[in-house]
Amino acid sequence: MNNKLLAENIVKKVLKLGADEAEVYLENNREFELTVRNGDVETIKQATSKGLGLMVFKEKKLGFSYTSDFSDESIEEFAKRTVQLSLVADPKPWNGLPDFKKGKIKDFDLYDSSIAEIPNEKKIKIAKEVEKIALAYDKRITKSEGGYFRDSERETILVNSKGISYSSKRTGIYFGADVVAGEGSEMQSGGWSSSKRHFKDLDTIENVAKEAGKRAVEKLGAKPVPTQKAPVVFDRYAARAFWAGILFAMNGDSVYKKTTFLTEHLDKHIASELITIIDDPTIPRHVASLPFDGEGNITRKNVLIDKGILKMFIYDTITARKAGVKVNTIASRYGYRSPASARFLNVVVQNGNVDREKIVSGIKNGFYVKGLRGIGTDIPTGNYSCGSSGFWIKDGEIAFPVDGVTLGGNVLDMLKNIEVLANDIDLRGSLNSPSFKITEMAVGGKK
C-alpha cells in the first residue's frame, strides 16, 4: 500500500475506534554507509527501513505508540492498543492537535535524485581520497581513524485528523575523515566533514581532508595554562555548543515549570546588542531546512533574540496552550519513535561585521576556544562551566595550543559581554554562529 494512504487509513481507523483526534507520522528511509581505513574498505552498510508513530487523543487524554511492522493484522492490533493506552493518562484541557493555518508547503529543493545513481565505486574513491589527502597533510600525521562516505534518503509523511496530509522527501550526503597526529608519546585527533542535501553542494575533497589534517596537527603540544581571568574568543564552530545550552534554556516547558534561568527574562535585554538569533528552517537546500515541522505546521522564520532582547521561548502546541501563550510553535521530531516536541529547527546567529583575524590581533593575552566538551550551561542556574581546548593568544597572535582548561562564568554575564561579533558564519548544520569575543571569563587550568 502507498504509505500516505496507509497513514490516512490509520487515522480513520483510530477515529472509528473512538479516538477524538489522531496523528500519524511515518518515515521511509534508505541508508548507505561506507568506511575506509589505510586505503582499504572497512565497512559497507546498506538498508531500507520504515516506521510510524501514532498519537491519539481521547477525551483530552494522550496515547502514543510506534511500530515498524506494517502488516494488516499488526496495524489493526496496534491501532486498538494505542487507543487503549490513551485511557491510562489523565485528561488535560490543553491536549490536542494544533490549530493549523491552512497553506501549501513549499519546496526548498531538499531532494537530489542524482544521489541514488552514484555508483559504489565513486563513493569508495571519495572516501579513500579524503583519507589519503588528510594523512599526507603533515608528516606528523601517523594514523587514520578512517575516511567515510554516507548518503541517505528519507520520505516523511504527516497525516492527522484535522485534514493535514503532507509528505516530503529529502536526501543527505556526507563525507569526511578522522586522523591522528603524533609526536613522541603524544597523540591528537582531528576530523572534518562536509554534509549537504545535494551532491553538487559538497565541499571539495581537498578542503575537507586538509581541514581534518590541520585540526589534528595544530593540537600537538597542547597544555593547560595557569588559572586566570582573560578575554575569550569562541571560534564559530565551537560556539555552537555554547548556543545549544542557551537554546535548551529557552524551552517553553522549562519556562512554564520555572526550571530555567531565563524564566523571567522575556522581552528583556539578555545579551549584547550585537546578538540577533533567528530560527530559519526555510533556507533552500540547507541541511536543516524542512517544509513542515514535527507537528505539521508549515515552517516559518522566527526571531528568538533581537539585538540582545529575548523575543520568544520555544514552545510546542501543547505546552503553549498549557502556558496560555500565543506564539508561533517550533517543534521537531527525533524520528517516528516519539511525538513532536519543542525544539529549534535551524538556528542562525546573525553575522557580525568584523574579520576574525582582527578580533585576535586586538588581544594582548587571551584564549581562543576551538573545542568545547559539552554544552557547559547549567539550565536551572545559568552557571557556565565547560571543558575546553584551543589556543593561547599572545600579543595579537596565536601562540600555542591549549587543552585541559575549563571556562567558568555565568551565561547572562557572558551574553552581555559579547563585545565583538565576527563576519565568518558558515551554514553547516542546524545551529550556526559566527565567532565572537567575550570581554573576560574565568579560565581554569593549573594552579
Next chain:
Amino acid sequence: MKKYLKPIPRRKFLKTGITGGAIIATLPVWKLFSFSAPPSDFHVNPAVNLSKETLEKLIKIALQHGGEFAEVYVEYSVGNQIFLEENKIYGAGRGVDMGVGIRVLHGEKTGYAYSDDLSFEKLKQTAEVASHIAAEKEVKEPVGLKSSKIPSYYLVKVSPDSIVPQDKAKLLWKANSIGREYDKKINQVNVSFSDTNKKIIIANSDGIWVEDVQTLSRFLVSINVIKGDKRSRGYAYKDGTLGYEHYDLKVAEEIAKDACRMAIAMLPAESAPAGEYPIVMAKGHCGTFFHEAIGHSLESDGIRKKTSCFWDKKGKEIASKISSLADDGTVLGARGSINVDDEGTPSQNTILIDKGKCVDFLNDRLNAKLMKAKLTGNGRRESYQHYPLPRMTNTYLLAGEDDPEDILKSVKKGIYVARIGGGNVNWVTGRFVFSVPEGYLIEDGKITKPLKGIQLMGSGPEVLKNIVMVGPDLEILGGGTCGKDGQGKPVSDGNPTLKVSKITIGGAKV
C-alpha cells in the same frame, strides 16, 4: 569518536526513554547465576522465530561470494513507558521494533545489511547485499547450527511488559505524593517507569546458535526545587536487568526520598572553585568516571587501530599499584549485564587493570580475530540496524584496603564527589570532562558545603596514576546509556570510596 553518557532528554518517548543519565540501583555484587528460563509472560511475535533451516540458508547465501564469516541477528523488542508530571499522568507509550541484521566479515572488511521485513524473499536479498563485501572464487561451507544453553545473570521473574500501565501508574503516584510532601520548596516532581523487553537470536557460520531474552527496567524520579532566585535539581533511580517483582510502593518511596534529599541538599550550593584539587569519590555513584575516562580507551577497536592512548600498554604499568579495573557482564541484575553479547559470545568478567598493570582489552569478534586475541563477550550493538562494536558492560574499580574515613580525613581542601553525572572522553588523548550534579567542598577532612557547577577535567592516563587511596566498599550503582559511534547501549558501573590526589576542577570562582 566521542563517547558520551547522555543526560535524560525530556519527553523523548520509548526508544530513548529508557536511556540516559547516571543511575541508581542498589545491587550487591553477587556471583551467582542460574539456568532460569526467560519470563514466560513476554509475548514475542512468532514471525521472529526463524527456523534452523531458514537461518542456515541465510548464512549460506551471505557466504556465497567467499566471505570468511557470516552471521544473522534477529531482534524483537518492545518498549513501554509511562510518565507523571505536574500531578498528572502525562501519557503512556509503547513501541515495537523488529528486524534482522546480516553481517559478513572478510579480512578487515565488514558487509552489513538489515531488513524490518521478515519475509524470506526480503531476508534473502538482505543476505545477498551483505555477501558482496567479499569477491572470492572459493566459497566457504558454514558449520551446521548447534544450539547452546547459556547461564542467566538477569533477575527477572515477571516481565514488565506483562504489567498494565495502570499498575505502573501506582508507583508513579506514590513517588509523586512523597515528593510533594517532602518539602514546600519542591515545585516539580517528574516520575517515569520504562522498560524494554528484547528477544534476540544469533546464528553464525561457526555453528553458534543462541537466543536470549533481555529485560531492562527503570523507575526514575526527578525533583526541581525553587527558593527565591535559587534553583536545584535532584534525581534518583532504580534500574537494571530486573523484572517487575523488584518494584513496589516501598521502592517508589525510597527512590523519591533520595531524589528529594539531593535536590534540597544542593539548593544552597555555591559556585565551585576552579583549579587543581584533590577529590574523594563516594562509593557506588562515581563508576561512570572509570567507564568514560579509562574504559573506552581499553576497547579493542582503538587498540587495533593504535589510536587509543593505551594501544601499546599491555603488560605495562598504567595506574597506581592500588588500582584494578574490571568489566564484568555477569553482575547479577545490573543494567549492563548480559547472558551473551550481540555476537553470541557468553558474557564474562574481564580484569583490565591488575594492581596498576594493563592486562587485557575488551574484544568483539572482528577485533579479536584481527589481533589474535580471545573473545571477551563485549561485541554489542544497539539494534538489528547496527553492526557490533567492542563495548563495555558493567565496569568498576575493584575494592582496596583504605578506611573510607581516613580517605576523607586525608584531604585538607578538596572536592567530595557524591555523584558523578554525564561526561565524555576523547579516546585518542584520553581527555575527559564530567559534570558533578552532587558535590561538596572538603575542608580539613570534613564535608562542609554543597557546590554547583563542578566540572572534572583531565586525562585518563594521568588520573590513573593519581589514585592514591581506595576503600574496601565497592558498590555498583552507576550507569546509564553509553553512546559510541551513534549506538546507544545500556551499561552500569561502580567504585569503592577513593581519592585522586589532584584533578582539574572547572568552576566559576577564580
